[in-house]
Amino acid sequence: FPAESLVYIPNFVSVPEAPPGIEEGDYFLFAGRLAPEKGIATLIRAAGRSGQKLVIAGTGEEEQALRRLAEAEGAAVQFAGYLSGEPLTRLMAAAKALVLPSEWYENAPVSVLEAYGLGRPVIGTSIGGIPELIRPGETGLVAGPSDPDDLARALAEMAALTPDQRATMGAAGRDWVRRDFSPDLHRERLLDLYQSLGVMA
Numbered sequence: 416f417p418a419e420s421l422v423y424i425p426n427f428v429s430v431p432e433a434p435p436g437i438e439e440g441d442y443f444l445f446a447g448r449l450a451p452e453k454g455i456a457t458l459i460r461a462a463g464r465s466g467q468k469l470v471i472a473g474t475g476e477e478e479q480a481l482r483r484l485a486e487a488e489g490a491a492v493q494f495a496g497y498l499s500g501e502p503l504t505r506l507m508a509a510a511k512a513l514v515l516p517s518e519w520y521e522n523a524p525v526s527v528l529e530a531y532g533l534g535r536p537v538i539g540t541s542i543g544g545i546p547e548l549i550r551p552g553e554t555g556l557v558a559g560p561s562d563p564d565d566l567a568r569a570l571a572e573m574a575a576l577t578p579d580q581r582a583t584m585g586a587a588g589r590d591w592v593r594r595d596f597s598p599d600l601h602r603e604r605l606l607d608l609y610q611s612l613g614v615m616a
Contacts (some may be wrong), residue, residue: 420447438509443558444471458516458566536555541559
């Protein structure tokens with residue numbers, strides 16, 4: 416498709432007026448479907464190599480294999496099962512960071528925006544649209560996909576920060592979401608597009 420025929424309208428999330436005020440825990444969080452392309456095996460290896468505690472929220476066909484891998488790697492991994500709504504929100508709000516270790520071309524994961532909205536930083540892989548949603552050193556960190564050593568480096572680097580430093584990263588992400596990924600701005604972008612196409616009078 417010619418570039419002039421494409422219009423980019425990003426996803427949006429609703430952000431509460433104030434962060435939830437939940438005390439930071441001692442773990443990193445993955446939340447999503449347990450499938451090979453999500454890179455969870457790489458994340459478990461990285462957690463083991465960096466000595467970081469990992470909570471995995473989700474279910475899927477890879478769960479039993481991932482449990483065996485965590486045991487074999489000696490990684491401190493807790494499988495929390497499927498969560499949504501308030502339980503998932505609280506778990507994410509208390510994480511040191513949300514981790515997206517994807518090994519396929521994610522487009523624009525809403526979970527990144529949700530983590531920012533809760534004032535938490537994000538670690539993601541440099542594939543697809545993920546790095547477009549992370550400002551390294553400001554809102555999170557980026558690691559290479561399918562690279563447990565580089566992901567372990569990012570986990571250790573994030574863990575070495577103070578809670579206040581991680582909170583500052585999360586706050587920067589929260590400000591970014593409130594400014595550029597709000598429901599109101601999303602509606603305005605859609606309406607502007609419709610009007611430019613002559614759909615609306």
